[in-house]
Amino acid sequence: MIPVLSKSSVRMRDPKRVEQILTSMRNAGPSTLQVISDFDMTLTRFAYNGKRCPTSHNILDDSKLISEDCKAKLNNLLDTYYPIEIDSTRSVEEKLPLMVEWWTKAHELLVQQKIIKDHLALAVRESEAMLRDGYQQFFDHLHQLSVPLLIFSAGIGDVLEEVIRQAGVFHPNVKVFSNYMDFDESGVLQAFKGELIHIYNKREGALLNTEHFKELQSRCNVLLLGDSLGDLNMADGVMDLQNILKIGYLNDKVDERRQSYLNSYDIVLEKDETMDVPNDILLYIT
Ligand code: C5P
Ligand code: MG
Numbered sequence: 001m002i003p004v005l006s007k008s009s010v011r012m013r014d015p016k017r018v019e020q021i022l023t024s025m026r027n028a029g030p031s032t033l034q035v036i037s038d039f040d041m042t043l044t045r046f047a048y049n050g051k052r053c054p055t056s057h058n059i060l061d062d063s064k065l066i067s068e069d070c071k072a073k074l075n076n077l078l079d080t081y082y083p084i085e086i087d088s089t090r091s092v093e094e095k096l097p098l099m100v101e102w103w104t105k106a107h108e109l110l111v112q113q114k115i116i117k118d119h120l121a122l123a124v125r126e127s128e129a130m131l132r133d134g135y136q137q138f139f140d141h142l143h144q145l146s147v148p149l150l151i152f153s154a155g156i157g158d159v160l161e162e163v164i165r166q167a168g169v170f171h172p173n174v175k176v177f178s179n180y181m182d183f184d185e186s187g188v189l190q191a192f193k194g195e196l197i198h199i200y201n202k203r204e205g206a207l208l209n210t211e212h213f214k215e216l217q218s219r220c221n222v223l224l225l226g227d228s229l230g231d232l233n234m235a236d237g238v239m240d241l242q243n244i245l246k247i248g249y250l251n252d253k254v255d256e257r258r259q260s261y262l263n264s265y266d267i268v269l270e271k272d273e274t275m276d277v278p279n280d281i282l283l284y285i286t
Contacts, residue, residue, distance in 0.1 A: 004280035009272035013262045021245045021266065022285060025221045028242070030145045030286040034216050036234045037225040039153035039160045039178070043138075045130040045273050046227075046251035053130050056155030056163070057106060063123035065115050077106055085199065085228070088256045092229070096200045103154070103198045107179070115189040117158075117181070124162040131167055134275030139169035141279070145286055146173055148216055152205065152234045153178040154197045175212065177205055199230035206237035213237040223285075225278060227251055232264055247278060 001019055005012070012018055025033065037043055040055035047053060054062060061074040081102035084095055142149050153160055157178030164170040182191040197205045206213075220242040222235045227249040235244055248265030249272065250257060261268045269277055 002280050002284050004277050005267070007272070007276065009270050010277060011258070011262060011268040011270060012266065014266070018245070018266050021243050022281065024243045025223075025245065025285040028221055030147055032219055032221045032242075033145075033223065033286065034148045034150065034219040034221070034238070035142060035223045035225070035282075036150045036152055036238075038227060038231040038234065039151050040155045041227040041251055042225050042231070042249055043131055043135065043151070044163070045132050046249070046271075047273070048128070048130055051128075054128055056129075056153065056159040059124055059127040059129050059159050059163075060110060060115070060156065063127065065119055065123050066110075066113050070109055070113055073109055074106060077102055077109075086253050086257070088253065088260060092200055099198045099200055100196070103179075103196055107192050107196075111189055111191060113189070115181070117183045117187040117189070120158055121162055121166070124159060124166055129163050131163070131169075132273055132275045134279050135167065136169060137279050138275045138282070139164070139171060139174070141282055141286070143169075143171035143173050147286070148219065149174045150212070150234075151176045151178070152197075152202060152231075154199050154202070154230075155179070156181065177209060177212075199228050202230055203233035203236045206234060209237055213239050223247070223278070223281065225249075226265075229260065229264060245281070247281075 045053045060066060061071060081098060084098050151174060155178060157176055157180040160178060161170060161176060179197050180193045181189050182193045184190045195208065217239045220240045222238055222241060222244040224235050224244060224246045226232065232246060246265045247267045248261050250261045250268050250270045254270050267277065
């Protein structure tokens with residue numbers, strides 16, 4: 001087994017199966033691999049020095065682009081709906097309409113703020129957004145091997161792109177599916193484009209993007225990274241799938257959610273703020 005899998009943050013339901021998947025992927029080589037990753041709280045840190053780090057939504061919520069009154073409303077929404085998002089006693093069926101409500105209300109508030117496109121970069125620069133330790137190696141390694149990385153996010157595409165651009169890792173092998181802002185001709189936010197992506201419809205989002213997965217048809221092995229159970233569906237559009245290894249970051253409510261994460265992710269990373277495990281797995285299989 002790969003030494004990093006003995007790290008104290010690592011939990012596995014079935015280590016033998018993980019080993020088999022890793023061996024198959026290693027034998028097939030990097031030309032058969034694609035990586036699909038969630039963004040917020042998967043590629044970015046959940047906390048730093050005991051303080052929560054922002055999601056792509058929170059980067060805007062906390063920025064100068066939003067009025068104090070609107071900030072209070074957005075924070076209210078967060079306080080209301082985030083506990084529901086991570087509540088392990090409620091079913092997905094129960095949570096889904098509430099999540100749609102959260103995203104819809106938040107997007108409406110953002111649109112009312114008449115955000116200017118050219119101001120996004122500064123909002124990101126002044127934010128406390130942080131990619132996980134080891135992100136540079138992760139992005140650079142995939143780029144060097146020409147392995148496609150799909151970032152599939154229910155956050156805000158324009159903001160997350162800016163985060164990875166400013167970090168110098170928005171390489172040409174990276175593609176993003178997310179919620180994108182629609183600006184009018186003077187560069188003022190007027191709406192969000194296309195179908196809303198929230199945490200529980202990534203399956204539908206994946207199936208809308210058949211063209212992307214068709215292009216990657218020969219890449220039948222998938223490394224999937226997520227932090228929510230909704231992220232497990234991000235690979236539903238992959239064609240001719242052979243092996244998939246699912247790595248899940250369990251950041252919050254660890255004891256309550258451990259069992260459900262172990263049941264659905266092959267490797268669970270508990271309160272692990274690093275990319276160590278994905279990085280060492282990539283070194284092993286490529
Ligand atoms: O990139 P990812 O798919 O993880 O983005 C979704 C995350 O954004 C959710 O986990 C949720 O907690 C967060 N969110 C937020 N503010 C909103 C809506 C979602 O911080 N208005
Ligand atoms: Mg996430």
